Every structure is written in C-alpha cells, then in structure tokens.
Amino acid sequence: MIVKIAFKNIWRNKLRSWVVIIAIALGIFGGLAVISTATGLSKMRQNNAIRTYVSHLQLHDSAYLKYGRLDDTINQQADIITYLEKSKKVKGISPRLKVESFIQSAGGTSGVILNGIDPEKERQVTDLAEQCIAGNFLERYKQKPPIIISQKLATKLNARVKTTIQCSFTNNIGVPITGIFKVVDIFSTSNSMYDELNAFVRLEDLQNLTSIQGSHEIAVVLHEEKEVEQFREELISKFPNQHIASWRGIAPDLGYADKMMDLVMTLFLIIIMLALAFGIVNTMLMAVLERKKELGMLISVGMNKRKVFWMIIWESIFLALIAGPLGIFSTYLAVNFFGRVGIDLSFAAQGLRSIGLESTLFPILDNKYYVIISILVIITAILSCIYPALKALKLNPAETLRTA
Amino acid sequence: MIKVTHVTKTYDDGKVRVEALRGINVEIKNGEFTAIVGPSGSGKTTLLNIIGGLDTPTEGNVIIGETNIALLSENQLIDFRLNHIGFVFQSYNLIPVLTAKENVEFLMLLQNKSEAERDERTTKLLKAVGLEDQINKKPNEMSGGQQQRVAVARALASKPDFILADEPTANLDSASTANLLDIMYRLNQEENMTFVFSTHDQRVIDRAKRVITVEDGKILSDIYT
Numbered sequence: 001m002i003v004k005i006a007f008k009n010i011w012r013n014k015l016r017s018w019v020v021i022i023a024i025a026l027g028i029f030g031g032l033a034v035i036s037t038a039t040g041l042s043k044m045r046q047n048n049a050i051r052t053y054v055s056h057l058q059l060h061d062s063a064y065l066k067y068g069r070l071d072d073t074i075n076q077q078a079d080i081i082t083y084l085e086k087s088k089k090v091k092g093i094s095p096r097l098k099v100e101s102f103i104q105s106a107g108g109t110s111g112v113i114l115n116g117i118d119p120e121k122e123r124q125v126t127d128l129a130e131q132c133i134a135g136n137f138l139e140r141y142k143q144k145p146p147i148i149i150s151q152k153l154a155t156k157l158n159a160r161v162k163t164t165i166q167c168s169f170t171n172n173i174g175v176p177i178t179g180i181f182k183v184v185d186i187f188s189t190s191n192s193m194y195d196e197l198n199a200f201v202r203l204e205d206l207q208n209l210t211s212i213q214g215s216h217e218i219a220v221v222l223h224e225e226k227e228v229e230q231f232r233e234e235l236i237s238k239f240p241n242q243h244i245a246s247w248r249g250i251a252p253d254l255g256y257a258d259k260m261m262d263l264v265m266t267l268f269l270i271i272i273m274l275a276l277a278f279g280i281v282n283t284m285l286m287a288v289l290e291r292k293k294e295l296g297m298l299i300s301v302g303m304n305k306r307k308v309f310w311m312i313i314w315e316s317i318f319l320a321l322i323a324g325p326l327g328i329f330s331t332y333l334a335v336n337f338f339g340r341v342g343i344d345l346s347f348a349a350q351g352l353r354s355i356g357l358e359s360t361l362f363p364i365l366d367n368k369y370y371v372i373i374s375i376l377v378i379i380t381a382i383l384s385c386i387y388p389a390l391k392a393l394k395l396n397p398a399e400t401l402r403t404a
Numbered sequence: 405m406i407k408v409t410h411v412t413k414t415y416d417d418g419k420v421r422v423e424a425l426r427g428i429n430v431e432i433k434n435g436e437f438t439a440i441v442g443p444s445g446s447g448k449t450t451l452l453n454i455i456g457g458l459d460t461p462t463e464g465n466v467i468i469g470e471t472n473i474a475l476l477s478e479n480q481l482i483d484f485r486l487n488h489i490g491f492v493f494q495s496y497n498l499i500p501v502l503t504a505k506e507n508v509e510f511l512m513l514l515q516n517k518s519e520a521e522r523d524e525r526t527t528k529l530l531k532a533v534g535l536e537d538q539i540n541k542k543p544n545e546m547s548g549g550q551q552q553r554v555a556v557a558r559a560l561a562s563k564p565d566f567i568l569a570d571e572p573t574a575n576l577d578s579a580s581t582a583n584l585l586d587i588m589y590r591l592n593q594e595e596n597m598t599f600v601f602s603t604h605d606q607r608v609i610d611r612a613k614r615v616i617t618v619e620d621g622k623i624l625s626d627i628y629t
Contacts (some may be wrong), residue, residue, distance in 0.1 A: 001513040008501035297497040302486020396457040
C-alpha cells in the first residue's frame with residue numbers, strides 16, 4: 001500500500017512531476033550525449049592516428065631510436081617479417097626507411113622526413129593510398145622516381161602532380177646526396193601537422209640513393225586492437241634486441257587522451273547526478289511541505305515514521321524510474337542513429353584537421369555507461385530524497401493538523 | 405475508560421508563554437457520547453490532542469485502559485494510536501489519491517490485517533455509513549458529508565477503543581451534519597463505541613449525552629444530559 005500511495009502521489013501534480021521527469025531525462029541525455037561525443041572524438045583521433053601513421057605496433061632498432069643514425073637499421077628484419085607474416089593476429093606489415101631531408105621545388109623549400117615504403121605493403125597498414133587525390137600510390141611512373149607529398153606541402157612548395165622536386169639528404173656514410181623525384185600524387189590526411197612533415201617514396205629508390213639496405217621501422221597492424229599489448233609482449237620475448245612499441249607508447253598523447261576521457265566522463269557523471277539530486281531534492285521538498293497536513297494526519301492515525309520515510313523514498317525512486325529509462329533510452333536511440341549516420345561538423349573541418357580529426361563525428365557510448373547510469377540514478381534518487389524524508393519525519397502531527 | 409488527571413499544557417516559545425490547559429481532571433467511561441465544548445482558544449482541541457496522544461501534557465497523566473500514554477515514547481504512541489484510537493478531523497483529511505475503500509482499508513493494512521478481513525470490514529463499515537455505492541470514488545468525487553462519513557468508517561476500521569472527533573461537523577451543511585450525527589449515534593448505541601467530540605456546534609451539543617465545557621484551560625462545567 002505504501003508503494004501504491006507513493007506511486008499515486010507523484011501524479012497529484014502531473015505538470016510538476018513531468019517537468020522534473022523531463023528535466024532528469026534531459027540531464028541524463030545531455031550528459032551521456034557529451035560523453036558519447038567526447039568518446040567518439042577521442043576514438044576518431046586514435047583510429048585516425050593508428051590508420052594514418054602510428055599503426056598498432058612499430059619495431060625499430062634500439063640504437064636507431066637512441067642515436068638516429070641512418071645505418072642503424074633493423075638487424076633481424078628477415079626473421080621478424082617471417083614471424084609476423086606467419087602470425088594469424090597480424091593483418092599487415094610495412095617496412096619503412098626514414099630519412100630526414102631538405103625538399104625543394106622551383107616554388108619553395110621545406111624540411112621533411114622521406115619515408116621509403118613498399119606501396120603494396122603500406123596499403124595493408126595505412127590508408128594513405130586512399131587519401132591520394134589521383135589514385136597513383138607510387139605505382140605508375142616513367143623515368144624519375146615517384147614521390148607523394150601532402151596537399152599542405154604542395155601548397156608550400158607550389159608543387160602539383162608532375163612537378164619535379166629535389167630532396168637533399170645524406171647517405172649511410174654521411175655524404176650529401178640529392179635525389180630528383182617526380183610528384184605522382186598528392187595526399188591529405190586528417191592530421192595537417194603529419195602531412196606537412198612527411199613525404200613518401202618507393203623503398204628501393206631510397207635504399208639505392210642512401211645505399212642503406214633494410215629498413216628503420218616496421219609498422220604492424222593487427223586484426224584486433226585489444227590484442228596489441230599481448231602481441232607486443234610476445235614480440236619482445238621473441239626479439240628482445242628490438243625496440244617494440246605499441247601505439248600508446250609511440251603516441252602517448254593518444255593514450256593520455258584515452259585516460260583523460262575516463263576522468264572527464266567521471267566528472268560528467270558526477271555533474272549529471274548532482275543535477276538529478278538537486279531536481280529531486282527540490283521536488284520532494286516541495287511535495288513534503290505541500291502535504292504537511294496530510295503527512296501529519298498519517299502519523300496521527302498510526303502510520304509509523306519508518307513507513308512515512310519509505311513512502312517519500314518510493315516517490316523519489318518512482319520519479320527516477322520513469323525519468324531514468326526515458327533519458328537512457330532516448331540517448332540509446334540518438335547514439336545509435338548518429339553512430340551510423342554521423343554528425344556533420346564540416347563547418348569546423350579545418351580546425352578539426354589540425355588536431356587529427358575528421359569532419360564527421362560518430363558518437364560512441366560503451367554499454368557499461370548505460371548500466372552505470374541506471375544504477376547511479378537509483379542511488380542518487382534514494383540519497384537525494386533522504387533530506388525531504390527526514391523533514392517529513394520531524395513533523396509534529398498535532399501542529400500540522402492545527403496550522404497547515 | 406479514559407482518565408485524565410492533573411493535566412496541564414504550557415506552550416512556551418521563549419517569548420510568549422501560553423497556558424492552554426490548567427489542571428484538567430476528567431474521566432470518560434466506555435460507551436459515552438461526550439462533547440467537549442468551549443469558545444475558540446479555550447483549550448478543547450489541546451485536551452483532545454492530549455487524550456489522543458497527538459500532544460504530550462506538560463504535567464499530569466492520561467490513562468487509557470491501563471496505559472499511561474504520557475509515559476510512552478513517540479513510536480509507542482504511534483502504535484498505540486493505530487490500535488486504540490480512531491480519529492475524525494474537521495477537514496476530513498482523507499488520502500486524496502486513494503478511493504473510499506482504500507482509505508478505509510488503509511489503517512488495517514498498517515495493522516497487517518489479512519486481505520479477507522480487510523475486505524469484509526471495509527464493506528461492512530462503508531455500508532454502515534451509507535456509502536456502499538461510493539467505494540471506488542476518490543475524495544474529490546464526493547461531497548463533504550460523504551467524505552466525513554468515509555473518515556468515520558476509516559476511524560472505526562482499526563477497531564479502536566474510542567473515537568476522537570475534532571469539530572467533525574464544522575465544514576458540513578445541516579443535512580450532512582444530521583446524517584453524520586445519526587450514524588455516530590447509532591454506532592454508539594448499537595456497538596457501544598465511545599465518541600469524544602470537540603465542538604462548538606449546537607447540533608452536536610444537542611445530541612451529546614455528556615457536555616464538558618472548557619474555558620481558559622479549565623473545566624467550567626461537566627453535565628450529563
């Protein structure tokens with residue numbers, strides 16, 4: 001009966017109850033929407049970085065990372081590649097030769113890292129080929145070795161497809177070398193800083209020019225991201241002399257962003273719950289003060305204070321039980337819809353690109369947040385109506401019947 | 405039997421001190437139909453509240469049956485009221501979200517009575533107050549007189565030792581008052597239910613078997629009619 005009265009009580013003032021329910025639902029929706037958007041942005045930045053330049057794992061010779069010498073190539077390259085190619089976890093591998101270079105055209109100059117790559121293998125680990133405007137990923141060329149530069153660099157160099165450019169660098173013994181390349185394509189990733197600093201040539205061309213065999217880096221992409229750390233451990237035990245880093249180690253900012261997202265989400269959850277708590281405290285306090293006479297009557301006729309207390313608590317739980325699913329379900333629908341269709345942020349495309357983001361955002365919300373929110377809503381509802389319920393317990397029945 | 409001895413009640417908020425009751429002594433036997441009368445501020449409602457355990461005396465004892473309710477804790481008093489005292493209030497004070505039947509049933513639920521017993525007694529009581537055809541109506545769908553009759557049925561539902569009614573007819577028209585008094589008088593006659601009213605309604609006073617007049621916190625007269 002207490003539960004029944006509590007449920008009926010919340011519909012005494014339908015308008016007020018609905019305003020509170022909608023406010024709570026909107027609070028939950030808003031909070032979860034922000035969380036899902038932030039998660040989507042973080043995940044997009046992470047995925048873009050992995051797909052564009054970081055990959056899941058990178059292998060280097062330890063000395064190369066320490067001293068940056070050109071001849072510190074991966075000394076077990078053949079064994080490593082064989083091992084990687086045999087592993088079922090590996091989706092793709094790409095060896096790269098990396099040389100710091102001064103690049104110039106008739107229209108301008110810049111400093112870049114020349115990446116010597118095998119186009120076919122690079123396709124397996126990055127989406128660079130898809131970012132090329134002319135669809136010529138170092139594959140079609142005549143006499144001069146091909147090079148791909150970014151749109152940003154092309155603008156800086158005043159270069160376009162078919163422009164001849166010159167790259168200056170040193171070979172394995174420190175002798176200055178100049179390579180003449182023909183721009184065969186122009187790419188544009190979602191990371192403008194990366195674009196400005198990288199250019200791509202064929203691995204064998206760079207090997208010939210620098211007289212360096214092998215590569216400085218092997219990029220690895222796995223089928224499953226969750227297996228990265230485990231596979232890294234496996235590689236370390238197998239090839240202890242190599243420096244093997246996962247994307248979290250290579251680009252710690254991405255990992256920190258991930259951790260920061262957890263913190264931000266926790267803060268958002270606290271804000272949502274505080275808003276919910278204040279809404280419930282306000283409503284229930286009004287409901288108690290409005291019904292002083294009735295509550296006094298209930299205590300007068302023999303309803304003990306424990307039951308009065310629980311009646312108020314149940315009223316609050318019912319408000320949360322209606323508002324919670326409403327907010328959670330509407331969030332679920334919105335996240336699912338925009339998770340498929342995406343949110344168009346093209347009006348801010350340039351700014352987003354400068355921080356490694358695309359202009360279509362796909363919100364993501366882990367299922368655990370629906371469960372956490374559901375539990376927190378109930379707990380908050382109970383906690384926040386304790387004060388109004390205690391207020392009800394302090395009512396003096398004789399006084400309320402006389403004065404209310 | 406209700407025995408009130410040397411009861412005083414003083415309200416003191418630090419600024420104003422009001423002596424609402426000044427040494428009240430009164431006995432009300434089972435089966436009485438008693439009206440406590442007096443002008444506003446005379447102390448009749450305070451006396452009724454103290455008899456009903458809604459307020460505690462500053463001094464003195466209130467013994468109901470064999471229990472001195474002045475010595476009970478707050479929780480014990482609530483239980484005592486539930487099982488021994490029926491209340492009828494001036495403004496009905498029904499639970500607005502419940503039907504007439506549910507309002508009457510409410511106290512029996514608090515007493516953990518079985519569903520069968522609740523159903524039987526609710527039907528019987530609503531019939532006794534002439535509302536057997538209104539059982540599913542909510543208070544706002546009934547007239548004042550009907551609501552007060554539901555309140556009487558509710559007061560009787562817990563099988564109390566006596567019923568305290570604070571100005572029960574104050575908000576009723578003549579016909580409803582007469583009807584309500586008939587019902588209460590019949591219950592008093594047929595079931596020996598004790599009724600104690602606080603009132604200044606002459607129609608109630610005329611039907612009472614005993615009239616206790618209170619003025620300035622003292623009993624001015626105590627007359628059996």
